[in-house]
Amino acid sequence: xxxxxxxxxxxxxxxxxxxxxxxxxxxxxxxxxxxxxxxxxxxxxxxxxxxxxxxxxxxxxxxxxxxxxxxxxxxxxxxxxxxxxxxxxxxxxxxxxxxxxxxxxxxxxxxxxxxxxxxxxxxxxxxxxxxxxxxxxxxxxxxxxxxxxxxxxxxxxxxxxxxxxxxxxxxxxxxxxxx
Numbered sequence: 140x141x142x143x144x145x146x147x148x149x150x151x152x153x154x155x156x157x158x159x160x161x162x163x164x165x166x167x168x169x170x171x172x173x174x175x176x177x178x179x180x181x182x183x184x185x186x187x188x189x190x191x192x193x194x195x196x197x198x199x200x201x202x203x204x205x206x207x208x209x210x211x212x213x214x215x216x217x218x219x220x221x222x223x224x225x226x227x228x229x230x231x232x233x234x235x236x237x238x239x240x241x242x243x244x245x246x247x248x249x250x251x252x253x254x255x256x257x258x259x260x261x262x263x264x265x266x267x268x269x270x271x272x273x274x275x276x277x278x279x280x281x282x283x284x285x286x287x288x289x290x291x292x293x294x295x296x297x298x299x300x301x302x303x304x305x306x307x308x309x310x311x312x313x314x315x316x317x318x
Contacts, residue, residue, distance in 0.1 A: 154188070154216070155211075155287075157184050159216045163220050179293065181212055186293075205292060205295045209284075209289070209292065217283040
């Protein structure tokens with residue numbers, strides 16, 4: 140019976156859940172300020188789980204396979220990130236909508252009227268915009284795919300089991316005679 144490569148979906152799903160939930164959760168999300176550390180961590184988790192189930196008889200894991208795992212983790216993670224982020228932001232807006240100080244700041248005549256109305260609608264009234272959700276999703280996809288792929292490649296470098304080939308030293312050659 141020939142061993143087969145493990146599937147990419149389950150490791151990508153576990154890495155994506157980590158990536159999406161932690162990146163959307165308030166306060167924890169600030170860890171992403173350090174070079175998207177949570178997104179890279181999601182890619183590394185996916186790589187670890189894939190490498191753990193990979194049969195050694197198949198030889199080393201290719202960078203193409205692990206990059207594909209990172210891309211899949213990033214795409215799934217962006218969906219989860221956006222799905223968790225939208226309700227949390229709406230909840231956060233409900234708590235901050237009672238603050239009147241923001242309205243006074245937005246009444247400044249130097250702010251263009253279109254920007255003022257947008258900010259009032261989005262920040263004060265707690266409005267939800269499909270355009271903002273789509274924009275947020277596209278940014279999340281871009282960030283997640285790039286950095287989860289980097290994380291999976293780092294994970295491959297860290298977690299791949301190194302097989303040491305049988306080393307045979309070169310034959311000893313006698314020194315050449317001096318003339």
